[in-house]
Structures are given as C-alpha cells and as structure tokens.
Amino acid sequence: MFKWxxxxxxxxxxxxxxxxxxxxxxxxxxxxxxxxxxxCGRHISVHSAMLSAKGHYRCTLHAGDPD
Structure with a gap:
C-alpha cells in the first residue's frame, strides 16, 4: 500500500x-x-507616429496638418 x-x-x-x-x-x-x-490625443506606437516640425508626435491622420 505504501509503495503505491x-x-x-x-x-x-x-x-x-x-x-x-x-x-x-x-x-x-x-x-x-x-x-x-x-x-486628437489618440495613443499610437512610436514607430507609426510622425514627428512634426515643433517636435510633437502626430498620428497618420494629422501628419500633414500645419502646427
């Protein structure tokens, strides 16, 4: 019994x-x-973000907008 x-x-x-x-x-x-x-305040990855002329990150929808 003990061995089992x-x-x-x-x-x-x-x-x-x-x-x-x-x-x-x-x-x-x-x-x-x-x-x-x-x-717009949306969170995006650094790799897909665009850097504006003033150093602000922008999503692809707002990348072409002027500062």
Whole structure:
C-alpha cells in the first residue's frame, strides 16, 4: 500500500513540474512605446507616429496638418 502511495506522489510531482515548464513562455514580446497625438490625443506606437516640425508626435491622420 505504501509503495503505491509513494509512486502516486512521485508521479504527481513529475506532472506538476512538467506543467510548470509548459507554462513558461519561450519568447517575451517586446513592449512598444506609445505616444499621444498632439491633435486628437489618440495613443499610437512610436514607430507609426510622425514627428512634426515643433517636435510633437502626430498620428497618420494629422501628419500633414500645419502646427
């Protein structure tokens, strides 16, 4: 009886560690920086934002607007 209980506990520990290993993500995605459009206030990523002549970030809808 004791050996079956010991075997069940060992298998339970193996299963637990296997599940923990499965939950760890392999690659962490990079977090993009967000900036606010100076005209409409919408948050956009830095890579898609346009920089105006005065140094303000603009979304693509307001990129051509004069300062």
């Amino acid at each position: 209980l010991l075997l069940a506990g060992f298998l339970g520990l193996l299963f637990y560690f296997w599940r923990q290993k499965q939950r760890i993500p392999k690659n962490h995605p990079e977090v993009e920086s967000l900036v606010r459009c100076s005209v």
